[in-house]
Amino acid sequence: MADGSMSRVTIFEVADLAGVSVGTVSKALNGRGQLRAETVERVRAAARDLGFEPSELAKSLLRGRTFTVGLLTSDSFGRFSIPLTSGIEDALGAGQISVFLCDARGDRVREQHYVRSLLSRRVDGIIVTGRRTDPRAPINDERLPVPVVYAYCQSSSPDDLSLLPDDYQGGQLAARHLLARGRRRLAHVTGPVRFAAVREREQGLRSVLDTAGVELPASRILAGEWTEAWGREAAGALLSQNPDVDAIFCGSDIIARGVADELREAGIRVPEDVALVGFDNWEIMAAATRPPLTSIDMNIEGLGKTAAHRLLAMIRGDALSGVERMPCRLVVRDSSGVSTLRDLSTEHDPSASL
Amino acid sequence: MADGSMSRVTIFEVADLAGVSVGTVSKALNGRGQLRAETVERVRAAARDLGFEPSELAKSLLRGRTFTVGLLTSDSFGRFSIPLTSGIEDALGAGQISVFLCDARGDRVREQHYVRSLLSRRVDGIIVTGRRTDPRAPINDERLPVPVVYAYCQSSSPDDLSLLPDDYQGGQLAARHLLARGRRRLAHVTGPVRFAAVREREQGLRSVLDTAGVELPASRILAGEWTEAWGREAAGALLSQNPDVDAIFCGSDIIARGVADELREAGIRVPEDVALVGFDNWEIMAAATRPPLTSIDMNIEGLGKTAAHRLLAMIRGDALSGVERMPCRLVVRDSSGVSTLRDLSTEHDPSASL
DNA sequence: AACGCCGCGGCAAAGGTTTTCCGGAACGTT
DNA sequence: AACGTTCCGGAAAACCTTTGCCGCGGCGTT
Numbered sequence: 064m065a066d067g068s069m070s071r072v073t074i075f076e077v078a079d080l081a082g083v084s085v086g087t088v089s090k091a092l093n094g095r096g097q098l099r100a101e102t103v104e105r106v107r108a109a110a111r112d113l114g115f116e117p118s119e120l121a122k123s124l125l126r127g128r129t130f131t132v133g134l135l136t137s138d139s140f141g142r143f144s145i146p147l148t149s150g151i152e153d154a155l156g157a158g159q160i161s162v163f164l165c166d167a168r169g170d171r172v173r174e175q176h177y178v179r180s181l182l183s184r185r186v187d188g189i190i191v192t193g194r195r196t197d198p199r200a201p202i203n204d205e206r207l208p209v210p211v212v213y214a215y216c217q218s219s220s221p222d223d224l225s226l227l228p229d230d231y232q233g234g235q236l237a238a239r240h241l242l243a244r245g246r247r248r249l250a251h252v253t254g255p256v257r258f259a260a261v262r263e264r265e266q267g268l269r270s271v272l273d274t275a276g277v278e279l280p281a282s283r284i285l286a287g288e289w290t291e292a293w294g295r296e297a298a299g300a301l302l303s304q305n306p307d308v309d310a311i312f313c314g315s316d317i318i319a320r321g322v323a324d325e326l327r328e329a330g331i332r333v334p335e336d337v338a339l340v341g342f343d344n345w346e347i348m349a350a351a352t353r354p355p356l357t358s359i360d361m362n363i364e365g366l367g368k369t370a371a372h373r374l375l376a377m378i379r380g381d382a383l384s385g386v387e388r389m390p391c392r393l394v395v396r397d398s399s400g401v402s403t404l405r406d407l408s409t410e411h412d413p414s415a416s417l
Numbered sequence: 418m419a420d421g422s423m424s425r426v427t428i429f430e431v432a433d434l435a436g437v438s439v440g441t442v443s444k445a446l447n448g449r450g451q452l453r454a455e456t457v458e459r460v461r462a463a464a465r466d467l468g469f470e471p472s473e474l475a476k477s478l479l480r481g482r483t484f485t486v487g488l489l490t491s492d493s494f495g496r497f498s499i500p501l502t503s504g505i506e507d508a509l510g511a512g513q514i515s516v517f518l519c520d521a522r523g524d525r526v527r528e529q530h531y532v533r534s535l536l537s538r539r540v541d542g543i544i545v546t547g548r549r550t551d552p553r554a555p556i557n558d559e560r561l562p563v564p565v566v567y568a569y570c571q572s573s574s575p576d577d578l579s580l581l582p583d584d585y586q587g588g589q590l591a592a593r594h595l596l597a598r599g600r601r602r603l604a605h606v607t608g609p610v611r612f613a614a615v616r617e618r619e620q621g622l623r624s625v626l627d628t629a630g631v632e633l634p635a636s637r638i639l640a641g642e643w644t645e646a647w648g649r650e651a652a653g654a655l656l657s658q659n660p661d662v663d664a665i666f667c668g669s670d671i672i673a674r675g676v677a678d679e680l681r682e683a684g685i686r687v688p689e690d691v692a693l694v695g696f697d698n699w700e701i702m703a704a705a706t707r708p709p710l711t712s713i714d715m716n717i718e719g720l721g722k723t724a725a726h727r728l729l730a731m732i733r734g735d736a737l738s739g740v741e742r743m744p745c746r747l748v749v750r751d752s753s754g755v756s757t758l759r760d761l762s763t764e765h766d767p768s769a770s771l
Numbered sequence: 772a773a774c775g776c777c778g779c780g781g782c783a784a785a786g787g788t789t790t791t792c793c794g795g796a797a798c799g800t801t
Numbered sequence: 802a803a804c805g806t807t808c809c810g811g812a813a814a815a816c817c818t819t820t821g822c823c824g825c826g827g828c829g830t831t
Contacts, residue, residue, distance in 0.1 A: 071562065073817060084781050089819055096820085097779055119538045120478045121817035124786045129474065134518065140499045149493065152520050156531075161538060164488065164518040166506050177510075184473045184515060208425065291705040317705075328682075351645040351671075427787060438811050443789055450790085451809060475787035478816045 072113045081109035133163045133181035133189040141194040150367020178202050188374045196227050197259045210377035214370035224383045226370050228361035230260045233391035234267025237312045237340045244400050246310035250283040252297040253314025294321020316341035316348040323352050339398040354397035361391050426467045435463035487517045487535035487543040495548040504721020542728045550581050551613045564731035568724035578737045580724050582715035584614045587745035588621025591666045591694045598754050600664035604637040606651040607668025648675020670695035670702040677706050693752040708751035715745050
């Protein structure tokens with residue numbers, strides 16, 4: 064009997080079929096009020112037969128909350144957006160919250176348009192994501208009627224809550240790992256210095272080396288593009304100018320891949336001669352590199368989950384703001400040397416030993 | 418005066434401020450009915466001052482349409498989901514339609530849950546996406562109250578509308594291109610035969626070679642995994658068993674990359690000795706390959722756009738069904754030989770000359 | 772026998788907007 | 802002066818659901 068061909072079935076038709084009033088139907092279906100068991104069953108049967116599905120629209124209007132949030136990607140969907148979105152959607156979906164997707168494609172006007180659209184749909188909150196961690200203008204000039212969380216991007220307003228990976232700690236992780244592997248002549252091949260992430264990763268690397276009393280001359284820091292070609296070029300330069308380097312920490316897995324290719328083709332063995340650590344832990348890239356690439360994982364999906372949880376807390380009334388950094392973790396593969404020993408540097412605890 | 422701190426402003430407050438009734442406010446703001454210009458202006462001013470934004474919820478309830486659609490990714494978000502989603506979101510956003518994002522992660526139960534959730538939110542339609550083009554069970558056992566489009570995946574029910582890239586024609590494109598480049602001893606390194614796309618691309622390749630009277634022995638068709646490692650392995654096998662091959666058409670750019678690496682390291686020149694064509698036109702992969710990879714582009718973003726347009730047509734009442742294939746196009750880079758000549762095989766017209 | 776209480780279920784308001792219908796005022800016409 | 806038009810804006814229904822309040826009937830008690 065389950066027709067359900069048209070979900071235009073309303074509570075009135077269920078009430079008619081069950082021979083009760085609409086209020087009673089609502090109570091029966093939601094387990095409110097005092098109803099005879101027989102009545103409840105009759106209503107349930109009617110609802111089932113008619114394929115009744117209460118309109119979330121009407122509910123939202125009544126309760127003043129929609130259980131929806133907006134996901135506003137300022138930049139277009141990129142590689143990081145996938146795990147980020149997955150994490151957000153996962154955490155929210157479990158709470159029966161639906162997600163509105165908005166891709167502003169880096170267009171400020173479009174972004175404003177989407178914000179208004181989300182507000183008119185009465186979302187309970189908004190998550191803004193990006194593909195760069197550098198500060199950006201907030202989406203609102205004035206105070207918005209709903210809470211906002213910035214995930215994998217940073218609002219330039221300190222009143223907003225921004226969630227970022229801890230690039231500094233990620234750099235430290237790589238440094239500790241390479242030191243633990245006995246390397247002392249490190250180099251760093253990374254992306255454009257205009258990226259905050261580039262600067263922070265380098266600083267993390269430096270902090271550990273400084274503490275350990277290991278030198279890192281400026282000539283062994285090479286900043287370029289986020290490309291394999293740059294990785295190859297930088298590796299070539301290193302080989303000719305700093306041939307004694309025994310470890311290279313790369314600012315991304317893509318760069319690391321270029322470095323690995325260049326080293327191999329130059330007859331340098333990885334990890335025996337030079338140990339290699341990447342950044343991002345981009346599975347498809349790290350696995351295809353020869354040898355498979357040790358890398359720093361920013362745990363973007365976890366960051367997405369956290370962003371969702373923070374937003375929920377703010378919707379519940381908590382007032383959150385400032386920048387929250389999420390720890391990175393080290394994923395060891397062959398490029399930094401095979402070892403059966405547990406590597407202490409994988410500890411998240413910043414006080415972990417070198 | 419623009420406060421807007423709380424978008425809880427209703428039409429009633431605007432009416433109060435403007436000294437008119439709510440009906441008049443609605444008419445003034447929407448340009449309906451007969452109103453004095455002075456009245457319209459007064460209402461507009463009041464709405465502006467209060468930061469009034471009409472509730473889409475209330476509108477939806479009234480008009481029986483929400484101007485929202487559900488985007489249901491059966492498989493988790495993958496590489497193809499990005500352009501697909503972009504295309505869909507782009508086409509729908511232009512029509513002021515918002516998108517609900519649902520990632521079922523390949524879980525049938527979760528998928529059903531999402532379908533019910535979308536229906537209870539009264540979406541106007543649903544787009545189902547996947548990352549494989551092979552037929553899959555439809556999301557609905559019975560007829561749904563809203564139209565559904567399958568994009569980059571195929572419903573096993575012929576009553577549904579499915580949009581797919583034309584893998585057959587893509588294979589033809591590659592074949593024509595390589596023939597036009599003067600190659601006659603082709604090989605095909607591709608993914609698992611259980612993928613429909615793998616079979617169709619090979620058939621397209623074959624159809625063109627048959628027509629041209631060019632042989633393609635089974636020993637030059639190598640099916641394996643969608644990995645670079647497989648590409649390298651297959652290329653090695655080809656070199657030892659079919660050293661006279663002068664062109665390789667690969668089932669994906671990833672595979673092609675492995676093939677290219679293996680060839681280069683074996684001292685085979687690309688494209689001089691062996692021309693190479695990939696599939697997917699995955700920019701980051703194609704550009705990083707040495708030499709940059711000629712590839713077949715499935716135009717996934719366009720497919721997403723088309724899916725959105727088809728869904729809109731169905732929402733308007735059109736009855737669409739069956740499988741619609743979208744043409745691929747060839748993107749020429751260095752791996753298939755540099756040429757200043759316009760390549761005839763780039764024509765979409767299937768009747769184009771070889 | 773009368774009163775009180777409890778179990779059950781109906782009534783109506785509320786939530787925010789659009790739209791139809793209707794009424795009143797002002798103006799023009801005969 | 803009376804009637805018809807036109808112009809403007811108000812009242813209320815409709816969309817769908819939840820929930821607080823109220824009423825009615827039956828049962829138990831004194």
